[in-house]
Amino acid sequence: MARQLSCGIEFMRGTLLVLNILFVIVGITLIGLGVYIKVDDNFASVLSKIADMSDFSGQALGFLAFVMIGGGVFTLLIALFGCMGALWNNRCFLYIYAFVLGLLMILELVAFIMAFVYKxxxxxxYKDTLSKVFDKALAENQTSVIHAFQEMENKMKCCGIHNISDYGKPPKVPLSERCLAAPESEGCSDAIIGFLNKHLPIIGGSLGGVLLLELFGLIGAIALAVALKHAPEDTLVYKGGRYR
Structure with missing residues (x-):
């Protein structure tokens, strides 16, 4: 019985450690991307084409970087509790790890349900915001913003936000190649939504994969904590690379 417990503990420890190595990789990646966005001027120059940089760059771009860095640090902290709990057989750390993962899963599910309900x-x-940015660009002749929209039109095979009439009659600016070649094209707001819907299985699969990893971590942490609670004291003595 003791040998079975020790083998089970070793298996659960190994599984939990591998899972948390994945969490560490995700956390470091998020922090790296967040720092890169924060310090790299190229992101600001690109985003300046789609919004007024006087308030967009300093707020939205900084907020995006902050969220990514914060998410990465949070992921690393979760992984730290999981690793310490598994390596040190610390049931307290394992329960904290399981609690945080469970809370995170609940928040993610609530966010998903709210996004679905209020779709x-x-x-x-989204459409109203895009229209306001486009109308402002036309009214103030913001050539960089207009050029960015027209590049999107050519790539997404769309015209205007809702349709070609968004440019006015007659058009306030020269039309893009797409609008000239196919003025009856759908608006870009619908084209972007269609693109997202087309790739929804990939997006959903990625989110489902994350939830599955979190579920494995939750179950693994609780199972290991319960096994440690019922394991004889002599099975928790670490000798020669394994528990005996």
């Missing part, structure tokens, strides 16, 4: 409202807000 229509979110779509309306």
């Amino acid at each position: 229509g409202q979110l779509t309306d807000v």
